[in-house]
Amino acid sequence: MARRTFLAQLAGLLFFLRTAKADEAKKPLRILMKSAWGADDPTKAAFPFSHGLVLSEAGHEVRIFLLAEATSLMRKATANAILPVGWPPLSETLEKLVARACLDFCLGGAAPGPVGSRKPI
Numbered sequence: 322m323a324r325r326t327f328l329a330q331l332a333g334l335l336f337f338l339r340t341a342k343a344d345e346a347k348k349p350l351r352i353l354m355k356s357a358w359g360a361d362d363p364t365k366a367a368f369p370f371s372h373g374l375v376l377s378e379a380g381h382e383v384r385i386f387l388l389a390e391a392t393s394l395m396r397k398a399t400a401n402a403i404l405p406v407g408w409p410p411l412s413e414t415l416e417k418l419v420a421r422a423c424l425d426f427c428l429g430g431a432a433p434g435p436v437g438s439r440k441p442i
């Protein structure tokens with residue numbers, strides 16, 4: 322009988338410790354995603370945008386750093402032409418990300434800056 326009581330108390334203690342750790346794990350993360358994929362592969366080009374939007378909506382701080390060919394995706398004509406397989410068009414995702422100010426990009430070695438200050442062409 323004493324063993325059963327002890328094990329019940331031990332199980333309760335373990336449950337309490339798990340819930341305390343679960344609360345710690347819910348801290349928002351700071352995530353930096355880098356992409357150099359351009360319009361030649363629309364699905365790969367949309368990866369960081371789609372994943373960044375979901376992570377941002379989940380409460381995490383997300384920054385997407387674009388370089389090389391990926392910077393061309395900031396042009397409205399190019400973004401409208403990107404239709405990833407199985408996902409919404411890139412232009413819809415970009416509108417939501419710009420509203421959340423999650424994008425940084427580098428053009429030809431320039432310093433990164435928020436998209437809010439540099440609107441898509």
